[in-house]
Amino acid sequence: MTTPDYSVVLVVGTQRDRAGFALESLLAQEGIERTEVLLVDRAEGFPDLPGSDHPSVTVRRVAPETVFSAARTTAIHLARAPYVGFLEEHCRARPGWITALLRAHQGPWAAVGSEVHHGNGTFSISRLIGIMNYYPWLAPTTSGERDMLPGHNSSFRRDVLLSYGDDLERLLRADVSLFQQLVADGHHLYLEADAKFEHFNETSLSSIVKGYFFWHRGYGVERARVHHWSLARRILYVVATPLIPFYFVAKLLTRLSKVRPDLVAAALVGTPRILVAQLASASGQALGLVFGPGDTEAKFTDYELNEPRKFDPPGA
DSSP, rough: OOOOOOEEEEEEOOOOHHHHHHHHHHHHHTTGGGEEEEEEESSSSSOTTTTTTTTTTEEEOOOOOHHHHHHHHHHHHHHHHEEEEETTTEEEEEHHHHHHHHHHHTTTTTTEEEEEESTTTSSSSHHHHHHHGGGGGGSSSOOOEESSTTTTTTTTEEEHHHGGGGHHHHHOOHHHHHHHHHHHHHHHHHHEEEEEEOOOSSSSSSHHHHHHHHHHHHHHHHHHHHOOOOOOHHHHHTTTTGGGHHHHHHHHHHHHHHHOGGHHHHHHHHHHHHHHHHHHHHHHHHHHHOOOOHHHHHHHHHHHHHHOOOOOOOOO
C-alpha cells in the first residue's frame, strides 16, 4: 500500500449535516488521491457520512464515551503519513488547504496553522467569538513564524507528536498547552496564510459560555502544569477570578489596536458579551485549579461535537 503524503483527522458526532460538509471540503482538495482522511466517528446508531466510501477515507468508529483527545490520539497512531492535520467537524477547508500545508511543512516547522475565515459571519456573536478566539489568524493575515496557532485545526509533524509518548493524549486536551509545550521544547510554529479554512462559531451567548467553561476548566490545569505555577500563583488566580474578564478585555483591545485596528470597534461594541464569556472562562480555570478537571473533558467533547451551530441564511 502506497504511503500517503498527508493524513487529515476528522472527528465527528451527531451533527451529521455539518460533518458532511467538512468531509466534502476535504474530498474536494487537490491532492486528495495522495491523502488519507481518518474519519473518527463517535456517534452511535448513525449511518456513515456521505463520502465515507471514498478510497481516501478510513472510518474508525469509537465508543460514544470516547473523549476528544483520545479520539485524536487514536487517529495519530493510525496515520501513515509524515504529517497529520486536524479539521473540526464544524469547519470547512477551502481549496488548496492541504497543498499549502504540505508546502509549508517542508520548512523547519513542528506545526503549521492556517488562516481563519468566518463560516457563519452573519451572526454578530459568531463574529465576536471569532475575534476572541482567532484574531491573530483571522483573514487577512500574513505567513510567518508564530508562538501560537489555531487550536484543533492545525497540522503537525507526526514524529514530533509521537515523541511525547504517553503524554500526548494529555497535551491534546488543550491545544494551547500543546503549542506552549512545543515552543518550550525548542520547536518552531508557522502560520501559512495560503492554507485557509472556515470556522462555524457558536451562535448564542449561552452556548459559548457553556463551551468556555468546560474547556477552560481542563485548560487551567494544563496551563498551570506547563508553566510550573506555584501554589501562590494558583491561589492568586482563584482570588482574582472576578477581575480577569476586565484584564482580558483591556489586553484584547490593546493588542487589536496594534495588530488588527479594523477589529477594535467590533470588540468595543461587544464588550458586555465578552465580559460574560470571559467570566465563564476564568471561573472554569479557577475551578480546575482548586478541584481538578473533573468530568469536563467528557462534557466538552459532547459540546464540541454535538452542540448546534447555525449556518448563514441562503444568499447571505
